[in-house]
Amino acid sequence: MDRRTVLKTGLAAAGTLAMPAYLRAQSNKKISVLTWNIADQEALFKEEFDEFKKANPSVEIEWLDKKGPDLPAFYQTQLVAGTAPDVIDIQGALWVEWAANGALLDLTPYFQNDPAFVKMFNPDYMSSFVYDKKNYLVPFYVAKTLLYYNKTMFKEAGLSGPPKTFDELLASAQAMGKGEKTGFLTLNFDWLYWPLMKMNGIELLTPDYKKPAFNTPAAAELLDRLAKSTAAGAINKIAWTGRWVEPNGAFASGTVGMLQAHSASYFFVKGQGRWINPETLGATQAPGDWSTPTNHGFGVSKSSGNPELAFALVKHMTSVKWATRLAQIRRVLTANIEADKAGLESVKADDPLAYAVLQTQLEHTDKMTGNWPLANDAQIKEAFWPEFQNAVLGRKDAKTALADAERAVTRVLRRS
């Protein structure tokens, strides 16, 4: 026991005496659930919890919701203080790091006990929650990227349909990029731009995730082409500088030919673009059918006092009944096969375009990329992205940028 541990134990001992009521209550049957920016579904959650409480009397449920950028800060502070929520909804690849560091409970034994439960879910989405051959999350709601295209602009440029290959994509973009108009946009947070790399056969890391694999002549050529297209106005610069509002907003303004984004973008774009209807907006797979997911899953904290109960709650919240409700109300897919069928059915008549968008999410789920289970995903992203950005914005020569990125990524990989 080193000095810090002594200090911590002492503080913790003192802390138990002064614990606020809600913490002391945790030793009873209290389950706390932390969700990721879905406070709008308060009514739904209330119903779900009420039903769960009816089935499990004497259980109390505390529901917390934090928005995306704040959730990690909140969860980690709670971890340090030893008061982590029992059930947590995590987006993207954040869970891998927490799983690797032992914050999350390995759910594999629970899955093995209940094969019927596992079978309810799309296996491809399910397998994206595996790290080190262990299951950590249950899908809550899922999304992956697709290609939106402005049919009006395609017609004006004399293009017959959406591109089938990367070359076609660049050529179509070039054909539409004139004056104020540009041909192509992509979201760039997380690894949402990676399908562009993947469709050209470029990998981020070697299969064992030990070394960078992206510094190849092919990658340099690709970055070069992207930079040239960007400079020529075929690709909108916002693709490499904007975050969420900017690219979606630009596409919604009707002056961009294609947008590579995930299904959630549809509702944003539709809310802002008056021009949008099935005749003017198309939704299809990106060339090569490659896509990057941004999934939400429920995990259980290892520090949970009632892991059985916590998992039971997860099962409850992802059951066909409640997943269907979520899918219908929020127009999302849940990876729960039956629920998604029902959800899609209800969308079909009401909003055919949303139906088309959501339909793409269930196709080619075997061709997902940019979802590597890397324990230091955030650090690798930070090391890679700025150099990539430099290259495509023409601030750095592609070869130099890739070499610099390789050095930075190697350093991250070596550190862990």
Place this chain on the structure above:
Amino acid sequence: MSVTAIDTADVRPRFTRRRSTRRAILIWSFLAPSLLIFLLYRILPLGWNLLLSFEAWSPLKPAVFIGFDNYQEMFWDDDVFWQALWNTLGIIASAPLGIAIALGLALLVNSDIRGRDVYRTLIFLSYPLMTVAVAIIWRWMFDERVGLINFVARSLHLADQPIPFLNSFTWALPCVIAANIWQMLGFYMIIILTGLQTIPGNLYEAAEIDGANSFRRFLRITLPLLRPSLFLCFVIGMLNSVTSFDLIYVMTNGGPGHATEILVTYIYKLAFNQTRFDYAAAITVVFFMLLLAVTWAANRLSGGNVGAVEHD
């Protein structure tokens, strides 16, 4: 305590020794609550950061002593740190610009004109605003497609193409600085105004009799006597801007690239997005040193003994 009491008693023979002891206790007990708060929420956390900066630690990994590794990485391997450092220094360097504008304004509203209280109030009005809201407002003013600034620039034919201010590597930092100055301007002005009012009017009269013109009077009387206020402005303004996390967090989140990354945002991202609390702690320590050094230098430059704070 008794020793100190004797000292005080020597200086102030009017009071008995007993009374001085009581006074010293009283003074310290008056200070105690504030000191306790600072101890709990400033000093202990700083100590925690200092310890952590020599360790490898995350909320789940036990701490391991690693010596200066974090510092080594920071200074030799981390380009982002250097960029954030330069940006931070850039923001610090922009404080005098805001202060200069505020000085001009203070001189104007200090003149004997009608409605000067209204002017003072209006100019100060931006300071009480919630920074998150200020950031939202300015993010939108600078917007490429619908921002007011682009609209004005294009209407006046200053720009043919809309400028993507916050998405541009060259413009993003100046824009953030502009928003920051906009918010701080009123605050600077009030502090300077306070300083201006302490300058005795007869000094000016004497100078006028000597035939000094208004510019010379400003240079010879106003500026030197304002030094403590200017120093105070600089320190508060600098600290406020450099630690104004909310503004950058909402306006650009450090982007594009790391063009508007400052040390505070970088520390936050490292700790909470990348789970590198240890490394973030090392940067915190360096950041603290930097602020200390800048304040010390500013204090020397203003020639003050802790400036306005200590001009009795």
Place this chain on the structure above:
Amino acid sequence: MSIRDDPAAPRWRRWLLNRFVLVPGTLAIIAIVWNAWVFTHNHGKIAGRVVDASGRAVEGAEVKLWVFNFTTFVEQASTQSKSDGSFQFTSNPSHNIQLSAEKPGVGRSRIPVRLYFQSEDLTLKQPLQLTEAATEGK
């Protein structure tokens, strides 16, 4: 302000009649009056009429009440218009709704309705006018 500075005024007047009391007091009174209004007018009643393109009352049109939920409007209730074209809903829980009316052969119509508070009682001034080519606005 002047009263507060006036030493001749009685103490209670100085304490009561200054801007630090008057302004919050006025705001509080406005809030109370508003809430009283809200509590007496929030039965969720929405009433209106359905007419055809030429302005005649339409009987038997299917009228639906849509309630905004996160990104879309969700159907909350539906009813049939009476012989004078009138209809009424009594269960509107929301402040952001749409009303749609449709009768095969006559046409359809869909209008957004914004309310000042949830479940505000409202009688539409303009009838829903069914037209053949009405597009679904969302």
Place this chain on the structure above:
Amino acid sequence: MTRRQRRWPIHLALIAVCFVMLVPFYWVLKTSISGENIFSYPPSIVPRDPQPFYYVDVWYAIPFARYFLNSVVVSILTIVANVVLNAMAGYSLTQTFPGKQIVLMLFLSCMMIPFQATIIPAYLITGKLGLLDSYLGLALPMFSTIICIFVFKASFDAVPRSLIDAARVDGLSEWRIIWKVMMPLAKSAVATNVILSFIWSWNNFMWPLIATRSQDMQTLPLGLARFISYQEDTTGALYAFCIMVLAPGILLFLLAQKEFVQGLTTGATKG
């Protein structure tokens, strides 16, 4: 300044500056009430079809009244604590006592510790005090602020020494000297304290984010931040929210501005 100066250039310059300072306010206000799509270009200068429905949306989008109440309670706690503690500390600093320089240096260096870097230890400490998720825990880190201590100190310094000594000779205790002699002469410092501590507490974002857990304890800035994240499409409502959040601060400032702006600027000459 001299009376020979012509006034209109001064007015002109000040009006121009005020214009720049106020334009953002106007723009936000305009957008929050106009039905126009703010993503349209060119924007119109005058609002078209003003309507209050964005405000209605905001009111129902989050438990606004509850968040508002929380913010008010935390702010009041902060203001009271600041006035009392800072006055006490400020008074101490006007006295000569051993260790004063160290205390001064300590205070100054405390200003240089960025709060974002102290979140975790601050959270742990608050947890040990048993104050997480409580009003007191939210307000405690801001109970005393260094700048405000110096504001009090400057103001007390201006009180003539003879007055204090006389009071002391009369046998008044230090405590009574502060409240009966010093405070009435330091009204402007009190006003400054009230306004500044209100601003800081009202605007605080990071700390409530971490230190609150239940929905019932959230404050307005958290509501605003949450609002940006999932309602970014209804931008009119976002600006309505900005106005609703900013209004109380502006109102308080306008109410107290006489004491604040005037007091700050004239009070210092008393000494």
